[in-house]
Amino acid sequence: xxxxxxxxSSSTYTPPxxxxxxxxxxxxxxxxLEASRQRKEEQSRSQQQSGSSLYETLQANKGLxxxxxxxxxxxxxRQDMMYEAQS
Numbered sequence: 866x867x868x869x870x871x872x873x874s875s876s877t878y879t880p881p882x883x884x885x886x887x888x889x890x891x892x893x894x895x896x897x898l899e900a901s902r903q904r905k906e907e908q909s910r911s912q913q914q915s916g917s918s919l920y921e922t923l924q925a926n927k928g929l930x931x932x933x934x935x936x937x938x939x940x941x942x943r944q945d946m947m948y949e950a951q952s
Contacts, residue, residue: 912922 917925
């Protein structure tokens, strides 16, 4: 079977299907990625429809950064204390 596709053709090539476990895992991963993309698109649409501007969204995200930073610092300090206690 030739895989050559002429420049002006409207048909697209579809590779032969395989039923190997790796191919099944690959198709499952692709479906999960597509579902994730769709969820993100829906979330962005709902934010746009909710009336909040980009500026308001960025300000809300900016407010979350200090708490996330302090949480990560606390986590690292606890890990450092555990490491020092073991040695």
